[in-house]
Every structure is written in C-alpha cells, then in structure tokens.
Amino acid sequence: MLRIWGRRNSTNVRKALWCAEELGLDYEQIDAGGAFGVVNDPAFRALNPNGLVPVIESDGAVIWESNTIVRYLSARYGAGRLWPEAxxxxxxxxxxxxxxxxxxxxxxxxxxxxxxxxxxxxxxxxxxxxxxxxxxxxxxxxxxxxxxxxxxxxxxxxxxxxxxxxxxxxxxxxxxxxxxxxxxxxxxxxxxxxxxxxxxxxxxxx
Known part of the structure; x- marks a missing residue:
C-alpha cells in the first residue's frame, strides 16, 4: 500500500493527497511535520534527510519533493489522464x-x-x-x-x-x-x- 507522510494542513502534502485521491489509490496517511513532530526522528530522516514533508513509500521506493511525488504517481497510475503522454x-x-x-x-x-x-x-x-x-x-x-x-x-x-x-x-x-x-x-x-x-x-x- 502507498504510504504518505505529512500533515493535512500543509500545501505541499495536499498535493500528494489530492493526487492519490484523484487516481483512486488506497493509501495510508501518517501525520508528520508541524505540531506532529516526527520529521526529526532518525527513522524519518532515513526516509528524507531534509526533514520535510511530504514523503511517500510506494512498493519499496521512497520519494520526496511534492512535485516529484505528483509526477511519479501520475506517471505510474494516471498515464493519459493526469500524466499527459505527448x-x-x-x-x-x-x-x-x-x-x-x-x-x-x-x-x-x-x-x-x-x-x-x-x-x-x-x-x-x-x-x-x-x-x-x-x-x-x-x-x-x-x-x-x-x-x-x-x-x-x-x-x-x-x-x-x-x-x-x-x-x-x-x-x-x-x-x-x-x-x-x-x-x-x-x-x-x-x-x-x-x-x-x-x-x-x-x-x-x-
């Protein structure tokens, strides 16, 4: 299952969540950043050394940077829809x-x-x-x-x-x-x- 780390009140996290919803993906959202902390924990820094959200894990691939996440999800699950093929x-x-x-x-x-x-x-x-x-x-x-x-x-x-x-x-x-x-x-x-x-x-x- 797709996992998305980040707090829902973050503009950048909203990008990832909206993209996943638009594609109809099953995912687990894990609160991180802001009041939730987590981003300075060693386990999170191993995912993203920048200590920023969002971060996703998809079939073993860990990806950060919100636009890159949107591009990845769109290319993998939304070719011809969210991901223009031309x-x-x-x-x-x-x-x-x-x-x-x-x-x-x-x-x-x-x-x-x-x-x-x-x-x-x-x-x-x-x-x-x-x-x-x-x-x-x-x-x-x-x-x-x-x-x-x-x-x-x-x-x-x-x-x-x-x-x-x-x-x-x-x-x-x-x-x-x-x-x-x-x-x-x-x-x-x-x-x-x-x-x-x-x-x-x-x-x-x-």
Whole structure:
C-alpha cells in the first residue's frame, strides 16, 4: 500500500493527497511535520534527510519533493489522464508545476503565514501587503492562461493543475479582498466540486 507522510494542513502534502485521491489509490496517511513532530526522528530522516514533508513509500521506493511525488504517481497510475503522454502536452503541465513552486509559493507564503499562523499583534502588515501584491500579479498570469483553456494542461485536469489548486485553496480561503479573476475563479469552483479535491485539499486552513 502507498504510504504518505505529512500533515493535512500543509500545501505541499495536499498535493500528494489530492493526487492519490484523484487516481483512486488506497493509501495510508501518517501525520508528520508541524505540531506532529516526527520529521526529526532518525527513522524519518532515513526516509528524507531534509526533514520535510511530504514523503511517500510506494512498493519499496521512497520519494520526496511534492512535485516529484505528483509526477511519479501520475506517471505510474494516471498515464493519459493526469500524466499527459505527448511530450509537448506534458511540458505544458510541467511548466505550471515548476512555476508554482519557484514563483507563486514563495510569493504567497508570507501572507499565508502572516494571516493564518501569526497572532495579530505579531503580524508584519507591510510584509503581508507585499506578499498579497506579488501573489495577485502571479495569479493574474494563471487567470490569463485559464481564459484560453479549461485547465492549465489543456482541456482536462492534469498533474499541472495540482500545485496551483493546492495553493489556490489558501488564496480563496484567506480573509482578503481579491481582485476579480473570472477564469481562475471558475477553474477553482470546478475543483471544489471534485470529490478528490474536497478530500485531499479542503481541510481547515491552520
């Protein structure tokens, strides 16, 4: 059975859980990270020396890095569905995965931590504002892409949607005034209607 280490309130863990749910996989989720600890235990460090979640074990293979996990599960269990088989189509999905990790998550993180995980009296309003502005600029790029296609990878859900879908849950869940982005909003609404997304991603923002 597939085993997934990580806490459900982690954006990166949500990627792995949503992917597994979308593929209909049986898996065991093991709480780790944050308040659960575990990540500094020698047994966990033997799995991932970085001490980060998520980590999966699949038929003896131990894999870490959230996008790599999504790619692995998609390739193994979702060829032609989450995993586009044509190289050009797969590259379209790949680029959005890397864009979220390299650009959007670093921009969005300070606002999320500031508004969700920091007591009001200790917040840095200027840092939150900068994070919001940077996140909004980047979300507008995704909105423009979704004006052309129903999903980031084309006409159906692929692995390319999973990282942004995991971050978008926080974006749309925070108590902020978001600029209108109709295509992003319609895409997100569609995600929230997917049972796999509700199970893998839509847990409390903490």
């Amino acid at each position: 190289p050009a189509a797969r590259a379209q999905a790949d680029k959005w995965m890397d864009w979220v990790t390299g650009s959007l998550q670093p921009a969005f993180g300070p606002m999320f931590v500031g508004l969700v995980r920091t007591p009001p009296e200790k917040r840095d309003p200027a840092a939150i504002d900068r994070s919001f502005e940077a996140s909004a600029r980047l979300m507008a790029i995704a909105d423009a892409a979704l004006a052309k296609d129903a999903y980031l990878g084309g006409d159906h859900l692929t692995m390319g949607d999973i990282p942004l879908g995991s971050v978008a849950y926080g974006w749309f869940g925070l108590p902020i005034e978001r600029p209108a982005m109709p295509h992003l909003e319609a895409w997100y609404k569609g995600l929230t209607e997917r049972p796999a997304y509700r199970l893998g991603v839509m847990t409390p923002l903490t």
